[in-house]
Amino acid sequence: MTFMFKNGLIKEEVQDDLLSRGYSRRQMMRTAMMFAGGAAALTMSGESARAADDEAGSGMVRIGLNECWAGPMEPGLKAGTAALAQSNRYSPNGEIEILTKTISTLDNVPVDHVSVYPGSGGILSRAIVAYCSPTKGMVMADPSYNNVVRTANFIKSPVSLVALTSDYRHDVKAMLAANPNAGLYYVVNPNNPTGTMTPMAEIEWLVENKPAGAIVLIDEAYIHWTNEYPNNTALHLVRAGKEVIIARTFSKIFGMAGARCGYLVAQPDVLKKIALFESDRPSMATAACANASLTATSLMAARRKELFANRAMTADYLTKRGLRVIGPSYGNMIMVDWKTKTAKEMIAIYKAANVQIAADRWPVWPTVGRISIGSKKEMDAFIAASGKILT
Numbered sequence: 001m002t003f004m005f006k007n008g009l010i011k012e013e014v015q016d017d018l019l020s021r022g023y024s025r026r027q028m029m030r031t032a033m034m035f036a037g038g039a040a041a042l043t044m045s046g047e048s049a050r051a052a053d054d055e056a057g058s059g060m061v062r063i064g065l066n067e068c069w070a071g072p073m074e075p076g077l078k079a080g081t082a083a084l085a086q087s088n089r090y091s092p093n094g095e096i097e098i099l100t101k102t103i104s105t106l107d108n109v110p111v112d113h114v115s116v117y118p119g120s121g122g123i124l125s126r127a128i129v130a131y132c133s134p135t136k137g138m139v140m141a142d143p144s145y146n147n148v149v150r151t152a153n154f155i156k157s158p159v160s161l162v163a164l165t166s167d168y169r170h171d172v173k174a175m176l177a178a179n180p181n182a183g184l185y186y187v188v189n190p191n192n193p194t195g196t197m198t199p200m201a202e203i204e205w206l207v208e209n210k211p212a213g214a215i216v217l218i219d220e221a222y223i224h225w226t227n228e229y230p231n232n233t234a235l236h237l238v239r240a241g242k243e244v245i246i247a248r249t250f251s252k253i254f255g256m257a258g259a260r261c262g263y264l265v266a267q268p269d270v271l272k273k274i275a276l277f278e279s280d281r282p283s284m285a286t287a288a289c290a291n292a293s294l295t296a297t298s299l300m301a302a303r304r305k306e307l308f309a310n311r312a313m314t315a316d317y318l319t320k321r322g323l324r325v326i327g328p329s330y331g332n333m334i335m336v337d338w339k340t341k342t343a344k345e346m347i348a349i350y351k352a353a354n355v356q357i358a359a360d361r362w363p364v365w366p367t368v369g370r371i372s373i374g375s376k377k378e379m380d381a382f383i384a385a386s387g388k389i390l391t
Contacts, residue, residue, distance in 0.1 A: 022135030069375035080289030095287035120262030132157035136183030143362035195329025222331035
């Protein structure tokens with residue numbers, strides 16, 4: 001049960017918030033349905049939703065969902081297993097509180113600036129509901145992580161899709177011009193699906209020039225993959241008291257996509273506003289695993305090194321085959337322009353070769369597909385299949 005409800009009814013403070021932002025009572029009830037389970041799929045992460053329908057099959061090379069090729073790191077797995085052994089208790093050792101304190105310490109923000117959740121897909125949806133409405137729109141890049149569009153469409157919030165720049169950055173000035181009175185501006189850095197980075201100075205410009213009361217939601221799901229981490233994050237904007245939300249996940253470099261754990265960093269009043277629409281927490285075992293993984297810096301560095309090598313190998317191969325690889329990518333994915341075939345066609349062709357690449361999700365680029373970077377063995381298999389396909 002979420003904080004939206006009390007005794008089966010929408011709480012008065014939630015009603016006041018929604019009505020004050022332009023929701024009709026009918027729209028308010030529709031939004032309540034989303035968090036009461038009537039449209040639960042809308043709050044599921046895009047990758048989780050697709051994984052649920054995935055027909056991977058035996059021996060399928062799975063490089064379509066931006067998952068890590070390896071599972072939880074050893075310290076995390078050990079801590080999670082220990083917590084699971086005590087799961088007869090709701091909170092054996094205060095795992096959520098310990099994780100929150102660890103994040104607070106590592107990110108150099110007060111504890112009350114951190115909220116931990118089961119994954120990041122649902123909390124992105126809650127942030128949209130908290131700051132968007134039928135009269136307050138959402139602005140985002142195109143292509144980018146478009147799962148959030150489903151939530152905005154469901155609550156009848158206007159959506160402005162703004163093309164990336166010619167070098168694949170978020171065009172922040174065009175984003176502001178697209179809707180100068182939006183409720184939320186969504187920036188994914190590194191971007192998904194391109195893996196490209198938007199310079200921090202440009203994100204800072206958007207934060208300084210957006211309308212008062214609007215929020216800039218900065219999705220850093222892939223930031224741990226970058227070589228410059230932790231010196232390239234937007235956390236300094238939170239420390240400076242700006243109207244921003246930083247979203248993070250343990251689904252990528254930490255190998256915990258199925259375990260579901262993520263967190264937000266923002267001002268306490270922002271977190272409180274979002275908390276009106278969410279009360280779920282990760283399991284104690286997941287929280288313990290996440291906590292131990294955060295400080296496994298040498299293992300993170302090893303995974304980065306493996307990613308860099310496999311990504312370079314794959315991009316080099318595709319380039320030599322005469323295809324255009326979009327980049328540079330700083331995440332565990334690359335995008336390739338198939339040129340003479342659509343992304344949808346190439347998905348079916350690779351699936352027939354027992355290779356799963358990303359679903360056809362970015363209509364703005366109909367011939368461009370995303371390939372997640374997996375292990376050396378997986379990328380060797382992709383290249384072997386490509387040798388037969390790209391003739």
